[in-house]
Amino acid sequence: MKFSVLGPAGTFADAAAKAYLTTQPDSDIVFDYHPTFDQVYQAVSGDNIGLLPLENQLDGYVSATLQRLQSADVTEIGEITIPVNFGLVANVADLKQIKQIYVQFKTEGQCQKLLSSLPQAQIVTTSSNMVSLEKFQSGEPGSAAIIPQSQMAVLKQPLMLDKVADQDDNSTRFIIFKSRPANLEALSSQALSDTHFKAPLFVTPSFNDQPGTLYEILGYFAKQQLNLVTLMSLPVKTQLGVYSFYLEVSGTRDQQEVLFTTLRQMASKYRVHPLGYYAV
Template sequence: MKFSVLGPAGTFADAAAHAYLLAHPINNVEIDYHATFDQVYQAVEPDGIGLLPLENQLDGFVLATLQRLQVADVTEIGEVTVPVNFGLAGRVNRLADIKRIFVQFKTEGQCQKLLSQLPDAQIITTSSNMISVSKLRHGVDGDAAIIPQSQLAVQAFPFKLDNVADQDNNATRFIVFKKQPATLTMPARPVEDATAMFKFPLFVTPPTEEPGVLHQILTYPTDAHLNLVTIMSLPTRQKIGIYSFYIEISGTFAQRQVLFETLNQMAQVYTLHPLGFYAV
Protein backbone atom coordinates (compact mmCIF):
# COMPACT_ATOMS: atom_id res chain seq x y z
CA MET A 1 0.00 0.00 0.00
CA LYS A 2 1.24 3.49 -0.84
CA PHE A 3 1.22 6.35 1.68
CA SER A 4 1.39 9.58 -0.37
CA VAL A 5 3.05 12.58 1.31
CA LEU A 6 4.84 15.81 0.46
CA GLY A 7 8.47 15.05 -0.28
CA PRO A 8 11.28 14.47 -0.71
CA ALA A 9 12.36 12.40 2.28
CA GLY A 10 13.28 14.52 5.29
CA THR A 11 10.33 16.91 5.22
CA PHE A 12 8.09 17.44 8.22
CA ALA A 13 5.39 15.63 6.24
CA ASP A 14 7.74 12.65 6.03
CA ALA A 15 8.26 12.81 9.81
CA ALA A 16 4.48 13.02 10.31
CA ALA A 17 3.89 9.98 8.11
CA HIS A 18 6.39 7.92 10.11
CA ALA A 19 4.87 9.15 13.39
CA TYR A 20 1.41 8.11 12.19
CA LEU A 21 2.67 4.66 11.17
CA LEU A 22 4.37 4.25 14.55
CA ALA A 23 1.02 4.86 16.27
CA HIS A 24 -1.04 2.99 13.64
CA PRO A 25 1.14 0.20 12.16
CA ILE A 26 0.30 -0.85 8.60
CA ASN A 27 1.85 -3.89 6.91
CA ASN A 28 3.61 -3.54 3.55
CA VAL A 29 3.32 0.24 3.34
CA GLU A 30 5.50 2.35 1.05
CA ILE A 31 6.05 6.09 1.59
CA ASP A 32 5.28 7.75 -1.75
CA TYR A 33 6.77 11.27 -2.10
CA HIS A 34 5.36 14.09 -4.23
CA ALA A 35 6.32 17.73 -4.76
CA THR A 36 2.92 19.49 -4.44
CA PHE A 37 -0.34 19.25 -2.52
CA ASP A 38 -2.27 18.45 -5.70
CA GLN A 39 0.17 15.70 -6.68
CA VAL A 40 -0.20 14.11 -3.22
CA TYR A 41 -3.98 14.09 -3.58
CA GLN A 42 -3.94 12.79 -7.16
CA ALA A 43 -1.46 10.03 -6.26
CA VAL A 44 -3.59 8.43 -3.54
CA GLU A 45 -4.69 5.03 -4.84
CA PRO A 46 -8.04 3.33 -4.04
CA ASP A 47 -6.38 1.15 -1.40
CA GLY A 48 -3.86 3.79 -0.30
CA ILE A 49 -3.78 6.77 2.05
CA GLY A 50 -2.47 10.31 1.88
CA LEU A 51 -1.21 12.96 4.29
CA LEU A 52 -1.40 16.76 4.05
CA PRO A 53 -0.56 19.57 6.48
CA LEU A 54 -3.67 21.23 7.91
CA GLU A 55 -2.61 23.66 10.62
CA ASN A 56 0.56 25.25 11.96
CA GLN A 57 0.76 26.56 15.48
CA LEU A 58 2.36 29.87 14.43
CA ASP A 59 0.99 30.45 10.93
CA GLY A 60 -2.50 29.01 11.18
CA PHE A 61 -4.41 26.85 8.73
CA VAL A 62 -2.91 25.75 5.41
CA LEU A 63 -5.18 27.34 2.81
CA ALA A 64 -4.08 24.98 0.02
CA THR A 65 -5.23 21.97 2.06
CA LEU A 66 -8.55 23.56 3.01
CA GLN A 67 -9.24 24.46 -0.62
CA ARG A 68 -8.61 20.86 -1.65
CA LEU A 69 -10.79 19.46 1.15
CA GLN A 70 -13.60 21.85 0.20
CA VAL A 71 -14.19 20.02 -3.08
CA ALA A 72 -12.49 16.63 -2.65
CA ASP A 73 -14.24 13.33 -1.99
CA VAL A 74 -12.07 12.16 0.90
CA THR A 75 -12.53 10.47 4.24
CA GLU A 76 -10.16 11.57 6.97
CA ILE A 77 -9.11 8.61 9.10
CA GLY A 78 -6.81 10.35 11.56
CA GLU A 79 -4.43 13.15 12.32
CA VAL A 80 -0.93 13.54 13.66
CA THR A 81 0.93 16.51 15.13
CA VAL A 82 4.71 16.80 14.96
CA PRO A 83 7.12 19.39 16.40
CA VAL A 84 8.50 21.84 13.87
CA ASN A 85 11.65 23.94 14.07
CA PHE A 86 13.99 25.52 11.59
CA GLY A 87 17.60 26.48 11.12
CA LEU A 88 19.29 28.85 8.71
CA ALA A 89 22.10 27.68 6.42
CA GLY A 90 23.96 29.82 3.95
CA ARG A 91 26.77 30.16 1.44
CA VAL A 92 27.94 33.23 3.35
CA ASN A 93 30.20 34.15 6.26
CA ARG A 94 27.68 36.32 8.10
CA LEU A 95 23.98 37.10 8.13
CA ALA A 96 24.40 40.48 6.42
CA ASP A 97 25.98 38.81 3.35
CA ILE A 98 22.77 36.99 2.37
CA LYS A 99 21.48 38.19 -1.01
CA ARG A 100 18.67 35.70 -1.56
CA ILE A 101 17.02 33.15 0.67
CA PHE A 102 15.00 30.04 -0.18
CA VAL A 103 11.93 29.54 2.05
CA GLN A 104 9.04 27.09 1.85
CA PHE A 105 5.77 29.01 1.48
CA LYS A 106 4.40 28.06 4.92
CA THR A 107 7.78 28.29 6.65
CA GLU A 108 8.02 31.97 5.75
CA GLY A 109 5.17 32.87 8.09
CA GLN A 110 6.86 31.01 10.96
CA CYS A 111 10.22 32.79 10.68
CA GLN A 112 9.29 36.46 10.41
CA LYS A 113 11.71 37.63 13.10
CA LEU A 114 14.66 36.27 11.14
CA LEU A 115 13.43 37.54 7.78
CA SER A 116 12.92 41.02 9.22
CA GLN A 117 16.70 41.12 9.74
CA LEU A 118 17.20 40.60 5.99
CA PRO A 119 15.26 43.48 4.40
CA ASP A 120 17.44 43.53 1.27
CA ALA A 121 17.50 39.78 0.65
CA GLN A 122 15.36 38.36 -2.15
CA ILE A 123 12.92 35.77 -0.78
CA ILE A 124 12.43 32.84 -3.16
CA THR A 125 9.44 30.67 -2.24
CA THR A 126 9.70 26.88 -2.56
CA SER A 127 7.11 24.11 -2.33
CA SER A 128 8.90 22.11 0.38
CA ASN A 129 11.63 22.60 2.98
CA MET A 130 13.77 19.89 1.42
CA ILE A 131 13.56 21.66 -1.94
CA SER A 132 14.95 24.71 -0.11
CA VAL A 133 17.85 22.51 0.97
CA SER A 134 18.38 21.33 -2.61
CA LYS A 135 18.23 24.88 -4.00
CA LEU A 136 20.88 26.00 -1.54
CA ARG A 137 23.06 22.97 -2.25
CA HIS A 138 23.08 23.90 -5.93
CA GLY A 139 23.19 27.65 -5.29
CA VAL A 140 25.89 30.30 -5.39
CA ASP A 141 27.71 32.53 -2.91
CA GLY A 142 25.24 34.83 -1.17
CA ASP A 143 22.47 32.21 -1.08
CA ALA A 144 20.81 30.98 2.10
CA ALA A 145 17.83 28.82 3.06
CA ILE A 146 15.59 28.22 6.03
CA ILE A 147 15.60 24.45 6.45
CA PRO A 148 14.48 21.84 9.01
CA GLN A 149 16.59 22.11 12.14
CA SER A 150 17.52 18.44 11.80
CA GLN A 151 19.18 19.17 8.44
CA LEU A 152 21.75 21.58 9.89
CA ALA A 153 23.83 18.71 11.26
CA VAL A 154 24.00 16.86 7.92
CA GLN A 155 24.47 19.77 5.52
CA ALA A 156 27.92 21.28 4.93
CA PHE A 157 27.47 25.04 4.63
CA PRO A 158 29.82 27.71 6.00
CA PHE A 159 27.14 29.65 7.89
CA LYS A 160 24.48 28.18 10.18
CA LEU A 161 22.02 29.45 12.78
CA ASP A 162 20.00 27.22 15.10
CA ASN A 163 16.33 27.60 16.01
CA VAL A 164 15.24 30.49 13.81
CA ALA A 165 11.47 29.98 14.11
CA ASP A 166 9.58 32.76 15.86
CA GLN A 167 8.77 30.38 18.72
CA ASP A 168 10.52 27.28 20.07
CA ASN A 169 7.42 25.18 20.79
CA ASN A 170 6.13 25.16 17.22
CA ALA A 171 4.12 22.27 15.74
CA THR A 172 2.14 21.31 12.63
CA ARG A 173 -0.99 19.16 12.49
CA PHE A 174 -1.42 16.81 9.52
CA ILE A 175 -4.49 14.90 8.36
CA VAL A 176 -4.45 11.34 7.03
CA PHE A 177 -7.12 10.47 4.49
CA LYS A 178 -8.49 7.94 2.04
CA LYS A 179 -9.70 8.94 -1.41
CA GLN A 180 -13.35 8.07 -0.97
CA PRO A 181 -16.36 10.22 0.00
CA ALA A 182 -17.26 10.49 3.67
CA THR A 183 -20.89 10.03 4.74
CA LEU A 184 -23.30 11.18 7.44
CA THR A 185 -23.92 7.59 8.50
CA MET A 186 -22.81 6.57 11.99
CA PRO A 187 -20.13 3.85 11.95
CA ALA A 188 -21.54 0.48 12.96
CA ARG A 189 -18.43 -0.77 14.74
CA PRO A 190 -18.64 -1.10 18.56
CA VAL A 191 -16.87 1.36 20.83
CA GLU A 192 -14.64 -0.10 23.54
CA ASP A 193 -14.16 3.18 25.43
CA ALA A 194 -17.14 5.54 25.45
CA THR A 195 -14.96 8.28 26.99
CA ALA A 196 -12.51 8.28 24.08
CA MET A 197 -12.61 11.42 21.95
CA PHE A 198 -13.64 11.75 18.31
CA LYS A 199 -13.37 14.50 15.72
CA PHE A 200 -15.67 15.14 12.77
CA PRO A 201 -14.52 17.80 10.24
CA LEU A 202 -16.88 19.10 7.57
CA PHE A 203 -17.82 22.06 5.39
CA VAL A 204 -21.20 23.73 5.91
CA THR A 205 -22.57 25.96 3.14
CA PRO A 206 -25.73 27.99 3.78
CA PRO A 207 -28.14 28.48 0.85
CA THR A 208 -27.99 32.28 1.16
CA GLU A 209 -26.05 34.94 3.01
CA GLU A 210 -28.20 36.63 5.62
CA PRO A 211 -27.72 38.27 9.02
CA GLY A 212 -27.16 35.69 11.72
CA VAL A 213 -26.53 32.73 9.41
CA LEU A 214 -23.32 31.71 11.19
CA HIS A 215 -25.04 31.97 14.57
CA GLN A 216 -27.80 29.71 13.27
CA ILE A 217 -25.26 27.11 12.12
CA LEU A 218 -23.47 27.14 15.45
CA THR A 219 -26.64 26.58 17.47
CA TYR A 220 -26.83 22.97 16.23
CA PRO A 221 -23.64 21.64 17.89
CA THR A 222 -24.17 23.99 20.86
CA ASP A 223 -27.68 22.71 21.57
CA ALA A 224 -26.40 19.12 21.24
CA HIS A 225 -23.58 19.85 23.76
CA LEU A 226 -20.95 19.02 21.15
CA ASN A 227 -17.66 20.87 21.19
CA LEU A 228 -16.88 23.09 18.20
CA VAL A 229 -13.07 23.20 18.09
CA THR A 230 -12.48 24.93 14.73
CA ILE A 231 -14.26 27.32 12.41
CA MET A 232 -12.88 28.86 9.22
CA SER A 233 -14.66 30.58 6.33
CA LEU A 234 -13.77 30.03 2.67
CA PRO A 235 -15.45 31.61 -0.37
CA THR A 236 -17.57 29.23 -2.42
CA ARG A 237 -16.23 30.95 -5.57
CA GLN A 238 -19.75 30.98 -6.98
CA LYS A 239 -20.74 34.47 -5.82
CA ILE A 240 -19.13 37.22 -3.76
CA GLY A 241 -20.43 37.16 -0.21
CA ILE A 242 -21.39 33.48 -0.11
CA TYR A 243 -19.08 31.48 2.15
CA SER A 244 -18.60 27.89 3.17
CA PHE A 245 -17.62 27.25 6.78
CA TYR A 246 -15.02 24.64 7.67
CA ILE A 247 -15.75 23.32 11.15
CA GLU A 248 -14.43 20.56 13.37
CA ILE A 249 -16.75 19.04 15.94
CA SER A 250 -15.38 17.06 18.86
CA GLY A 251 -16.90 14.92 21.58
CA THR A 252 -16.74 11.55 23.28
CA PHE A 253 -17.73 8.30 21.59
CA ALA A 254 -20.71 8.19 23.93
CA GLN A 255 -22.00 11.24 22.00
CA ARG A 256 -21.60 9.83 18.53
CA GLN A 257 -25.31 9.07 18.08
CA VAL A 258 -26.26 12.65 18.95
CA LEU A 259 -23.50 13.84 16.62
CA PHE A 260 -24.96 12.07 13.60
CA GLU A 261 -28.51 13.04 14.52
CA THR A 262 -27.36 16.66 14.69
CA LEU A 263 -25.52 16.45 11.37
CA ASN A 264 -28.55 15.01 9.63
CA GLN A 265 -30.70 17.81 11.05
CA MET A 266 -28.22 20.34 9.67
CA ALA A 267 -28.28 18.60 6.28
CA GLN A 268 -32.01 19.48 6.00
CA VAL A 269 -31.08 23.18 5.99
CA TYR A 270 -27.51 23.46 4.70
CA THR A 271 -25.25 21.78 2.18
CA LEU A 272 -22.87 19.58 4.16
CA HIS A 273 -19.60 18.20 2.85
CA PRO A 274 -18.51 15.65 5.50
CA LEU A 275 -14.85 14.73 5.80
CA GLY A 276 -14.87 11.77 8.16
CA PHE A 277 -15.20 10.53 11.71
CA TYR A 278 -12.11 9.40 13.60
CA ALA A 279 -10.66 8.97 17.08
CA VAL A 280 -8.19 11.51 18.47
Protein backbone atom coordinates (compact mmCIF):
# COMPACT_ATOMS: atom_id res chain seq x y z
CA MET A 1 0.00 0.00 0.00
CA LYS A 2 1.24 3.49 -0.85
CA PHE A 3 1.18 6.29 1.68
CA SER A 4 1.33 9.64 -0.15
CA VAL A 5 2.74 12.59 1.80
CA LEU A 6 4.41 15.93 1.26
CA GLY A 7 8.08 15.27 0.68
CA PRO A 8 10.89 14.72 0.42
CA ALA A 9 11.70 12.54 3.42
CA GLY A 10 12.38 14.54 6.56
CA THR A 11 9.37 16.87 6.42
CA PHE A 12 6.93 17.21 9.28
CA ALA A 13 4.42 15.41 7.04
CA ASP A 14 6.85 12.51 6.79
CA ALA A 15 7.24 12.46 10.59
CA ALA A 16 3.46 12.60 11.03
CA ALA A 17 2.93 9.72 8.61
CA LYS A 18 5.43 7.56 10.47
CA ALA A 19 3.86 8.50 13.82
CA TYR A 20 0.42 7.52 12.49
CA LEU A 21 1.70 4.12 11.36
CA THR A 22 2.86 3.33 14.89
CA THR A 23 -0.81 3.42 15.93
CA GLN A 24 -1.88 0.97 13.21
CA PRO A 25 -1.55 -2.81 12.76
CA ASP A 26 1.57 -3.91 10.92
CA SER A 27 1.22 -3.50 7.16
CA ASP A 28 3.41 -3.28 4.09
CA ILE A 29 3.69 0.48 3.47
CA VAL A 30 5.62 2.25 0.71
CA PHE A 31 6.06 6.00 1.23
CA ASP A 32 5.17 8.08 -1.80
CA TYR A 33 6.59 11.61 -1.57
CA HIS A 34 5.28 14.59 -3.54
CA PRO A 35 6.27 18.28 -3.51
CA THR A 36 2.78 19.85 -3.53
CA PHE A 37 -0.65 19.43 -1.93
CA ASP A 38 -2.29 18.80 -5.31
CA GLN A 39 0.15 16.05 -6.20
CA VAL A 40 -0.41 14.30 -2.86
CA TYR A 41 -4.16 14.47 -3.36
CA GLN A 42 -4.01 13.26 -6.97
CA ALA A 43 -1.69 10.37 -6.09
CA VAL A 44 -4.15 8.68 -3.72
CA SER A 45 -6.34 6.02 -5.31
CA GLY A 46 -7.81 2.60 -4.54
CA ASP A 47 -6.83 1.32 -1.11
CA ASN A 48 -3.86 3.68 -0.86
CA ILE A 49 -3.87 6.49 1.69
CA GLY A 50 -2.65 10.07 1.88
CA LEU A 51 -1.80 12.63 4.53
CA LEU A 52 -2.15 16.42 4.50
CA PRO A 53 -1.73 19.11 7.20
CA LEU A 54 -5.02 20.50 8.46
CA GLU A 55 -4.31 22.78 11.42
CA ASN A 56 -1.37 24.44 13.10
CA GLN A 57 -1.50 25.59 16.69
CA LEU A 58 0.02 29.01 15.93
CA ASP A 59 -1.16 29.72 12.39
CA GLY A 60 -4.59 28.09 12.31
CA TYR A 61 -6.17 25.99 9.59
CA VAL A 62 -4.42 25.21 6.32
CA SER A 63 -6.64 26.77 3.67
CA ALA A 64 -5.03 24.72 0.87
CA THR A 65 -6.24 21.52 2.55
CA LEU A 66 -9.70 22.84 3.43
CA GLN A 67 -10.27 24.01 -0.14
CA ARG A 68 -9.57 20.51 -1.44
CA LEU A 69 -11.79 18.85 1.16
CA GLN A 70 -14.63 21.20 0.29
CA SER A 71 -15.15 19.60 -3.12
CA ALA A 72 -13.17 16.34 -2.88
CA ASP A 73 -14.64 12.85 -2.79
CA VAL A 74 -12.49 11.62 0.07
CA THR A 75 -13.00 9.80 3.34
CA GLU A 76 -10.91 10.82 6.34
CA ILE A 77 -9.93 7.72 8.30
CA GLY A 78 -7.90 9.31 11.08
CA GLU A 79 -5.72 12.13 12.28
CA ILE A 80 -2.37 12.59 14.00
CA THR A 81 -0.91 15.58 15.85
CA ILE A 82 2.84 16.03 16.23
CA PRO A 83 5.01 18.72 17.86
CA VAL A 84 6.79 21.03 15.44
CA ASN A 85 9.56 23.58 15.81
CA PHE A 86 12.05 25.25 13.53
CA GLY A 87 15.62 26.37 13.30
CA LEU A 88 17.33 29.03 11.22
CA VAL A 89 20.45 28.32 9.15
CA ALA A 90 22.40 30.96 7.24
CA ASN A 91 25.67 31.15 5.34
CA VAL A 92 26.53 34.48 6.98
CA ALA A 93 28.03 35.40 10.34
CA ASP A 94 25.35 37.88 11.40
CA LEU A 95 21.57 38.13 11.04
CA LYS A 96 21.89 41.58 9.47
CA GLN A 97 23.84 40.06 6.55
CA ILE A 98 20.93 37.84 5.44
CA LYS A 99 19.70 38.93 2.01
CA GLN A 100 17.09 36.25 1.32
CA ILE A 101 15.41 33.71 3.54
CA TYR A 102 13.63 30.59 2.31
CA VAL A 103 10.53 29.61 4.26
CA GLN A 104 7.60 27.28 3.64
CA PHE A 105 4.28 29.12 3.23
CA LYS A 106 2.74 27.79 6.46
CA THR A 107 6.00 27.98 8.44
CA GLU A 108 6.12 31.72 7.68
CA GLY A 109 3.04 32.31 9.83
CA GLN A 110 4.61 30.41 12.75
CA CYS A 111 7.88 32.37 12.79
CA GLN A 112 6.70 35.96 12.53
CA LYS A 113 8.84 37.27 15.41
CA LEU A 114 12.03 36.18 13.68
CA LEU A 115 10.99 37.31 10.22
CA SER A 116 9.89 40.73 11.44
CA SER A 117 13.37 41.21 12.94
CA LEU A 118 14.90 40.77 9.46
CA PRO A 119 13.40 43.65 7.44
CA GLN A 120 16.36 43.65 5.05
CA ALA A 121 15.81 40.02 4.02
CA GLN A 122 13.67 39.03 1.04
CA ILE A 123 11.24 36.28 2.03
CA VAL A 124 11.16 33.53 -0.60
CA THR A 125 8.14 31.27 -0.08
CA THR A 126 8.51 27.54 -0.77
CA SER A 127 6.15 24.56 -0.96
CA SER A 128 7.80 22.54 1.83
CA ASN A 129 10.37 22.92 4.60
CA MET A 130 12.73 20.50 2.88
CA VAL A 131 12.52 22.53 -0.32
CA SER A 132 13.57 25.53 1.79
CA LEU A 133 16.64 23.58 2.89
CA GLU A 134 17.46 22.47 -0.65
CA LYS A 135 17.19 26.01 -2.01
CA PHE A 136 19.36 27.32 0.82
CA GLN A 137 22.07 24.72 0.20
CA SER A 138 22.25 25.68 -3.46
CA GLY A 139 21.73 29.39 -2.83
CA GLU A 140 23.95 32.42 -3.09
CA PRO A 141 25.92 34.09 -0.27
CA GLY A 142 23.57 35.87 2.09
CA SER A 143 21.03 33.03 2.02
CA ALA A 144 19.15 31.63 5.00
CA ALA A 145 16.34 29.15 5.58
CA ILE A 146 13.87 28.22 8.28
CA ILE A 147 13.83 24.42 8.47
CA PRO A 148 12.61 21.65 10.80
CA GLN A 149 14.49 21.66 14.08
CA SER A 150 15.28 17.97 13.52
CA GLN A 151 17.48 18.87 10.53
CA MET A 152 19.73 21.21 12.49
CA ALA A 153 21.87 18.42 13.97
CA VAL A 154 23.16 17.32 10.55
CA LEU A 155 24.12 20.80 9.33
CA LYS A 156 27.11 23.02 9.89
CA GLN A 157 26.72 26.67 8.93
CA PRO A 158 28.23 29.94 10.22
CA LEU A 159 24.89 31.01 11.70
CA MET A 160 22.47 28.56 13.31
CA LEU A 161 19.59 29.42 15.65
CA ASP A 162 17.47 26.81 17.45
CA LYS A 163 13.73 26.95 18.11
CA VAL A 164 12.74 30.08 16.19
CA ALA A 165 8.96 29.49 16.16
CA ASP A 166 6.91 32.14 17.94
CA GLN A 167 6.42 29.77 20.88
CA ASP A 168 7.93 26.42 21.89
CA ASP A 169 4.73 24.44 22.41
CA ASN A 170 3.74 24.36 18.75
CA SER A 171 2.04 21.45 17.01
CA THR A 172 0.37 20.54 13.71
CA ARG A 173 -2.60 18.26 13.11
CA PHE A 174 -2.66 16.10 9.98
CA ILE A 175 -5.52 14.14 8.42
CA ILE A 176 -5.22 10.70 6.82
CA PHE A 177 -7.61 10.02 3.95
CA LYS A 178 -8.65 7.62 1.21
CA SER A 179 -9.90 8.55 -2.25
CA ARG A 180 -13.53 7.51 -1.95
CA PRO A 181 -16.72 9.45 -1.19
CA ALA A 182 -17.77 9.55 2.47
CA ASN A 183 -21.35 8.26 2.45
CA LEU A 184 -23.55 8.87 5.50
CA GLU A 185 -25.03 5.38 5.41
CA ALA A 186 -21.66 3.67 5.10
CA LEU A 187 -20.13 5.81 7.83
CA SER A 188 -23.01 5.18 10.22
CA SER A 189 -22.46 1.41 10.03
CA GLN A 190 -18.83 1.63 11.15
CA ALA A 191 -17.78 0.19 14.50
CA LEU A 192 -15.42 2.53 16.34
CA SER A 193 -12.13 1.16 17.64
CA ASP A 194 -12.23 3.59 20.59
CA THR A 195 -14.77 5.36 22.78
CA HIS A 196 -14.52 8.83 21.23
CA PHE A 197 -15.16 9.95 17.65
CA LYS A 198 -14.65 12.91 15.38
CA ALA A 199 -16.84 13.61 12.35
CA PRO A 200 -15.72 16.38 9.95
CA LEU A 201 -18.15 17.71 7.34
CA PHE A 202 -19.21 20.68 5.23
CA VAL A 203 -22.72 22.12 5.45
CA THR A 204 -23.86 24.50 2.71
CA PRO A 205 -27.19 26.36 2.71
CA SER A 206 -29.16 25.57 -0.45
CA PHE A 207 -30.72 29.04 -0.50
CA ASN A 208 -29.52 32.63 -0.44
CA ASP A 209 -28.12 34.02 2.78
CA GLN A 210 -30.72 35.01 5.34
CA PRO A 211 -30.75 35.90 9.05
CA GLY A 212 -30.54 32.93 11.40
CA THR A 213 -29.06 30.39 8.96
CA LEU A 214 -25.97 29.63 11.03
CA TYR A 215 -28.02 29.75 14.26
CA GLU A 216 -30.34 27.10 12.84
CA ILE A 217 -27.47 24.86 11.69
CA LEU A 218 -25.81 25.02 15.10
CA GLY A 219 -29.15 24.33 16.75
CA TYR A 220 -29.27 20.80 15.30
CA PHE A 221 -26.14 19.89 17.24
CA ALA A 222 -26.94 21.82 20.42
CA LYS A 223 -30.35 20.15 20.70
CA GLN A 224 -28.73 16.69 20.67
CA GLN A 225 -25.80 17.62 22.95
CA LEU A 226 -23.29 17.00 20.13
CA ASN A 227 -20.08 18.94 20.68
CA LEU A 228 -18.76 21.18 17.90
CA VAL A 229 -14.99 21.56 18.13
CA THR A 230 -14.55 23.46 14.85
CA LEU A 231 -16.59 26.00 12.91
CA MET A 232 -15.25 27.85 9.87
CA SER A 233 -16.77 29.44 6.79
CA LEU A 234 -15.33 29.14 3.29
CA PRO A 235 -16.59 30.76 0.06
CA VAL A 236 -18.26 28.27 -2.28
CA LYS A 237 -16.51 30.01 -5.22
CA THR A 238 -19.51 29.68 -7.54
CA GLN A 239 -21.10 32.90 -6.30
CA LEU A 240 -19.74 35.90 -4.44
CA GLY A 241 -20.96 36.16 -0.85
CA VAL A 242 -22.15 32.55 -0.54
CA TYR A 243 -20.40 30.43 2.06
CA SER A 244 -20.10 26.83 3.18
CA PHE A 245 -19.49 25.89 6.82
CA TYR A 246 -16.75 23.47 7.82
CA LEU A 247 -17.60 21.67 11.05
CA GLU A 248 -15.96 19.05 13.23
CA VAL A 249 -18.25 17.19 15.63
CA SER A 250 -16.88 15.19 18.54
CA GLY A 251 -18.60 12.78 20.87
CA THR A 252 -18.65 9.33 22.40
CA ARG A 253 -19.48 5.98 20.87
CA ASP A 254 -22.96 5.93 22.40
CA GLN A 255 -23.80 9.11 20.43
CA GLN A 256 -23.21 7.48 17.04
CA GLU A 257 -26.87 6.90 16.25
CA VAL A 258 -27.96 10.39 17.26
CA LEU A 259 -25.10 11.91 15.22
CA PHE A 260 -26.15 10.29 11.97
CA THR A 261 -29.85 10.80 12.63
CA THR A 262 -29.07 14.50 13.06
CA LEU A 263 -27.00 14.65 9.85
CA ARG A 264 -29.79 12.96 7.86
CA GLN A 265 -32.26 15.53 9.18
CA MET A 266 -29.93 18.34 8.16
CA ALA A 267 -29.46 16.82 4.70
CA SER A 268 -33.19 17.32 4.01
CA LYS A 269 -32.65 21.09 4.19
CA TYR A 270 -28.93 21.70 3.56
CA ARG A 271 -26.22 20.27 1.38
CA VAL A 272 -24.33 18.01 3.78
CA HIS A 273 -20.91 16.82 2.61
CA PRO A 274 -19.55 14.29 5.14
CA LEU A 275 -15.79 13.76 5.21
CA GLY A 276 -15.41 10.91 7.66
CA TYR A 277 -16.13 9.34 11.04
CA TYR A 278 -13.21 7.96 12.99
CA ALA A 279 -11.92 7.23 16.47
CA VAL A 280 -9.75 9.77 18.28
